Amino acid sequence: MSGQTFQLHVNGTSYAVTAPDRKTLGDALREDCGLTGTHLGCEQGVCGTCTVIVDGRPVRSCLMFARQAEGAQIRTVEGLAQGERLHPLQQAFIDAHALQCGFCTPGFLMLIVGALEQDPDMTEDELAEVLSSNLCRCTGYAAIAKAALAAYPRPATPAE
Amino acid sequence: MKAPPFTLHRPATVDEAAGLLAALADEGALVLAGGQSLVPMMALRLAYPPDLIDINGIAGLDRIELSGDHLAIGALARHHDFRRSVVPGPFGALLARISHEIAHYPIRTRGTFCGSLAHADPASEWCLTAATLGAEMVLRSQAGERAVPVADWFEGAMATVREPEELLVEVRLSRPAEGSAWGFYEFNRRAGDFAIGAALAGYRLEGGAMRDVHVGIGAIEEVPRRLGEVEAALEGQPPGPEAFRTAARIAAGAVEPLEDFATPADYRRDLAVTAIERALAEAALAQPGQRGMAA
Ligand SMILES: Cc1cc2nc3c(=O)[nH]c(=O)nc-3n(C[C@H](O)[C@H](O)[C@H](O)COP(=O)(O)OP(=O)(O)OC[C@H]3O[C@@H](n4cnc5c(N)ncnc54)[C@H](O)[C@@H]3O)c2cc1C
Ligand code: FES
Ligand code: FES
Numbered sequence: 001m002s003g004q005t006f007q008l009h010v011n012g013t014s015y016a017v018t019a020p021d022r023k024t025l026g027d028a029l030r031e032d033c034g035l036t037g038t039h040l041g042c043e044q045g046v047c048g049t050c051t052v053i054v055d056g057r058p059v060r061s062c063l064m065f066a067r068q069a070e071g072a073q074i075r076t077v078e079g080l081a082q083g084e085r086l087h088p089l090q091q092a093f094i095d096a097h098a099l100q101c102g103f104c105t106p107g108f109l110m111l112i113v114g115a116l117e118q119d120p121d122m123t124e125d126e127l128a129e130v131l132s133s134n135l136c137r138c139t140g141y142a143a144i145a146k147a148a149l150a151a152y153p154r155p156a157t158p159a160e
Numbered sequence: 161m162k163a164p165p166f167t168l169h170r171p172a173t174v175d176e177a178a179g180l181l182a183a184l185a186d187e188g189a190l191v192l193a194g195g196q197s198l199v200p201m202m203a204l205r206l207a208y209p210p211d212l213i214d215i216n217g218i219a220g221l222d223r224i225e226l227s228g229d230h231l232a233i234g235a236l237a238r239h240h241d242f243r244r245s246v247v248p249g250p251f252g253a254l255l256a257r258i259s260h261e262i263a264h265y266p267i268r269t270r271g272t273f274c275g276s277l278a279h280a281d282p283a284s285e286w287c288l289t290a291a292t293l294g295a296e297m298v299l300r301s302q303a304g305e306r307a308v309p310v311a312d313w314f315e316g317a318m319a320t321v322r323e324p325e326e327l328l329v330e331v332r333l334s335r336p337a338e339g340s341a342w343g344f345y346e347f348n349r350r351a352g353d354f355a356i357g358a359a360l361a362g363y364r365l366e367g368g369a370m371r372d373v374h375v376g377i378g379a380i381e382e383v384p385r386r387l388g389e390v391e392a393a394l395e396g397q398p399p400g401p402e403a404f405r406t407a408a409r410i411a412a413g414a415v416e417p418l419e420d421f422a423t424p425a426d427y428r429r430d431l432a433v434t435a436i437e438r439a440l441a442e443a444a445l446a447q448p449g450q451r452g453m454a455a
Contacts, residue, residue: 044204058266063199132351
């Protein structure tokens with residue numbers, strides 16, 4: 001593939017990527033780094049299945065060009081588990097039946113982990129608003145919310 | 161779809177960016193800020209810029225700073241950076257409240273305040289905020305710097321007076337009057353969608369009467385703006401549901417609503433009235449002594 005050669009740092013590993021400028025971060029993760037856990041759906045910022053964490057913040061990897069992520073620390077769903085031990089949110093998804101077809105799951109995991117690491121003091125209402133960022137056509141969201149709350153318990157909203 | 165081919169430039173300074181724009185803007189080069197509007201437009205093949213000038217590597221452009229009578233917002237201040245008050249008091253609370261209405265969390269982490277003003281979508285919350293509170297857009301090119309007041313900024317839907325070779329380096333958002341309180345309301349069909357109609361309203365109380373009344377509408381017309389007729393009807397009156405309703409109804413005759421296949425003009429006309437009424441009601445709740453966004 002033609003284009004410039006640059007490094008992407010993903011889940012602690014460096015990958016040399018040669019890609020044209022128009023290649024998105026999402027496509028580069030899948031095609032050039034072989035990390036196919038990140039899914040691409042709409043490719044226009046709407047569905048959120050492509051969500052990854054860049055320098056601590058969850059972003060749509062279809063709306064960033066790969067070269068823009070040069071020098072950044074990128075985290076994808078492949079980096080969540082520690083060896084055989086699942087991330088608490090992954091385990092909570094299994095326990096709460098928060099996935100059916102699973103197409104949206106990597107995006108939801110990175111969205112929730114990224115948003116709650118960035119804003120650990122987020123309220124339950126704010127968490128619900130965060131979950132509205134991504135689309136799931138199977139579960140109806142209730143189980144996803146349940147899993148998120150199980151992995152990241154929120155203090156009860158203070159009485160007014 | 162994928163974006164059409166282009167060359168990505170990554171300047172490290174504003175001067176370098178201005179130089180690239182001077183050389184390439186005539187051929188259609190565009191500034192790439194958060195990319196949350198431009199990249200979807202490229203993927204949908206609505207935009208074909210041969211060159212993108214990515215400003216994300218320019219140090220110092222992310223500043224948000226209170227300076228005299230305004231808040232200086234640099235070109236890389238993200239929507240997300242406003243989620244917790246950036247300045248103490250009601251001004252910061254108002255901006256935080258509004259930021260949560262823009263798109264979704266992972267879009268706000270990238271999208272920029274200045275990018276919203278440059279893009280000039282009729283439904284942009286930040287464009288409505290700038291139009292209602294007052295703002296100045298600071299433009300930089302190789303020829304120098306100029307500042308454009310918000311009243312002269314918008315030329316139509318997604319059109320501004322910015323020349324292609326100019327970089328919007330900063331927006332200076334006017335600080336609301338001491339003691340004023342604000343309310344915001346927007347309607348859309350799904351959380352995070354673009355607004356179908358929105359209003360921002362504020363005033364301060366003096367001897368029980370409303371003063372310094374500001375009422376702005378967004379997503380209703382091609383360009384967000386203040387409604388002088390509605391403001392005049394409220395100025396000097398005591399606040400209350402009757403006064404709000406009577407004044408808001410004036411908007412129905414004052415606006416020229418946008419129309420699309422799902423939303424007829426009359427729908428937006430009604431929505432303008434409702435949005436103004438609800439924004440005013442929220443401002444009333446926020447008056448000093450009440451809980452909310454009061455100075
Ligand atoms: C699913 C989705 C939902 C959204 N919902 C909303 C919403 O509800 N409300 C809302 O307001 N927005 C919404 N947006 C858009 C988002 O807020 C964008 O971030 C914003 O419109 C543009 O800012 P940006 O920094 O991303 O600009 P970009 O996409 O990088 O640029 C947009 C345009 O402005 C120009 N530009 C940007 N910065 C500058 C500059 N400093 N100087 C000169 N030109 C510049 C670019 O050349 C381009 O033409 C949504 C986006 C998505 C994908
Ligand atoms: S593929 Fe990125 S948001 Fe849908
Ligand atoms: S589990 Fe199928 S889309 Fe979410």
